[in-house]
Amino acid sequence: MSATDHADQPAPVAERVTLGEDVQSLRERIALGSFIAVPFIAFLAAIPVAWGGWLGWHDVVITFLMYGLTLHGITVGYHRLFTHKSFKPNRVVKNVLAVLGSMAIEGPVIRWVADHRKHHKFSDRDGDPHSPWRYGTSLRGLTKGFFWAHMGWLFDSEQTNIEQYAPDLAKDRDLVRISRMFWMWVLVSILLPPLAGFLLTWSWQGALTSFFWGTVVRIGLLHHVTWSINSICHVVGERPFRSRDKSGNVWWLAIPSGGESWHNLHHADPTSARHGVKRFQFDTSARIIWILEKFGWVRDVRWPTRERLQAKSVVKSVA
Template sequence: MTSSPPDVLDSPKTETRPDSDEAASLATLGGDKRHSAEQIALLLFIVVPFLALVAAVPLMWGWGVSWLDLGLLTAMYFIGCHGITIGFHRYFTHGSFKAKRPLRIALAILGSLAVEGPVVRWVADHRKHHKFSDAEGDPHSPWRYGESVPALMKGLWWAHVGWMFDEEQTPQHKYAPDLIKDPAIRAVSRQFVLWTTVTLLLPAAIGGLVTMSWQGALTAFFWGSLVRVALLHHVTWSINSICHAVGKRPFKSRDKSGNVWWLAILSCGESWHNLHHADPTSARHGVERGQIDSSARIIRWFEKLGWAYDVRWPTTSRIDSRRKEQSGQAA
C-alpha cells in the first residue's frame, strides 16, 4: 500500500521544518538551495546534450545514422519519458493510481533515467507549480514577467530553462514529505548520479557489444544518450513553457494551461495539459476522441496485470463537469 500525496493545494503557508538531526536522516540529493557546483553540473547537462542535438542534423545528412542508433534513441527516449510521465508525474506527484511496491520502486528508477533531477526534488517542484500555477510562487510560469510580447518572450525562456538555475529551491520537506519518509524512494533520489551514469553509458555499452567496435559504442552514445537526453529535456520543458502560453482550453482551470496536439506523442500524452490542470489527479490526460495518451495506455496495462490499482480514470460526468460552456477556446 502507498499513501496518497499530501494536499499541497490547500496546505497552510506556515512551514514546520524538521530538526537538524531528523533533516539529516531524511536528506535527499539536493537541498533547498542550489549551490555553485550543482549549477555548473546542471549547465553541462543542458548544454552538452543540446550541442549534440544541434549537431545531429548535419551528422545525419553527412554520414547517416544506423538502425541500431535509432532503435536505442527511441527505446531509451520512451523509457525515460514514461518514467517521468507515469512515475514522477501521475503517480508520485498526483497519486493518479496506487502501485505495488516493486512497480513503485521501478517507476522511481525509470523516471531517474530521464536525467531531469532526483525524484523527490522533481515532485516537490511540480506540486508547488500546481499550488501556484501561473501565479506568484509558481516556479516556472511563462507569465512571470507580464503579458506583453517582450515580457512573454522573457517568461518563456524562464519557464523553459531559466528557472532551474534559481538558487532558491522548493522545500522538499513541505511539498514531498510522503516520499522523504519512504526509505526506498529516498535512496533512489539520493542515487541520482548513479542512475544518470547508467542511462548515459547503457546505450554505448549496447552499441559496442552489438557492433563489437568502439565506433559503434561512440555513435550509440551520441544518438542514444546525448541526442536522446536533449530531445527529452526540451519536450518536457515545453510542457512548462509552450503548454502554459498557447493551446486550446476547453476545460475550466485557474491558470493558462492549454492543449498542444503536436507535442502529444513526444510528450507521452502530457501536452493535453488543460485537462490535467482542470483535473490533476486524473490518470488520463487525453480524454477527447483521437487524443493520443500512451502513458494512460500503459497505466491500463499495469492495472490489468495487477501491478496498479485504485486508478483514477476520468468518468464522463467528471469530464463534463470541468468542461467550459463553449469548448475549443484557444489562447
C-alpha cells in the same frame, strides 16, 4: 516485518533525501548547465551527423527505447504517480518508475515532485516556480518569461522546500534511497546506450554513434520536450476545460511528450490518470497505466468519468 512495511517506515529526519541543499550550489549550477548545453549542441548537430552516415539501425532502436523508457519514467512515474497519486502501484512498479524517471536526468524524484506540486499550487500566479507569465503580458515580458519557464527557473538558487511539498515521499525509504543514488542512475543513463551499441555491433564506432544518439541527443530532446510543457503549454493551445491558469492543449507535442501536452485537462483535474480524454488525443502514458492495471500491478486508478469531464467542460458535451 515485511519488505513493504519496511519501505513505508519513515526515514530518519536528519537524513538528506536528495543529497542537495536548500540553496543550489555553484557546483550544481555548473553541472546543470553542462547537462543542458551539451545535449542541445548535439541536437543541433544531429541532422548533419545523420546525413554523414553516422546513424545505424542500432542507433535508432537504442534511442527510441531509451527515450520511451525515460520519458514514461517521468510522465507515468514522477508526474502521474508520485506527484498526483493517480494510481497505487506495487513496490516493484513504484521503484522501477522512480529509477526510470531518474534516468531522464531531470533531478531526483523527491526534488522533482516538490517543484511540480508547488507549480500546481500557484500555477501562473506569484509563487509558481516556472510560469511564463512571471514578467507580465507585454511582448518583452512574455519573451523573458517564456525562457524562464522553459529552462531559466532551473538555475534559481532557492530550492523548493521538500518538507512542505513532498513530506510523504521523504518518509518512503525506497524513494529516499533512489533519490540519494541519483548520480548512479545518471551514469547508467549515460553509459547504457554506448554499451548496447558496442554489444550489438562489436565495434567502437557502434558504441560512439549510440552514445551520440542514444545518450546525448536523446537527453536533449527529452529535456526540451518536458520543458515545453512548462513554457509552450502555458502560453498557447486550446482550453476546452475550466482551470485556474492558462494551461492549454498542444496537439503536436502529444506523442513526443507521452500525452502530457493535453495540459488543459490535467490542470482542470490534476489527479486524473489520463490527460488525453477526447477522440484521437493520444496518451501513451495513460495506456501504460491501463496495461499495468490489467496485469494487476497497479490499483485504484483515477480514470476520468464522463460526469466529471462534463462538469469541468466549457461546452455542454465532451466527445
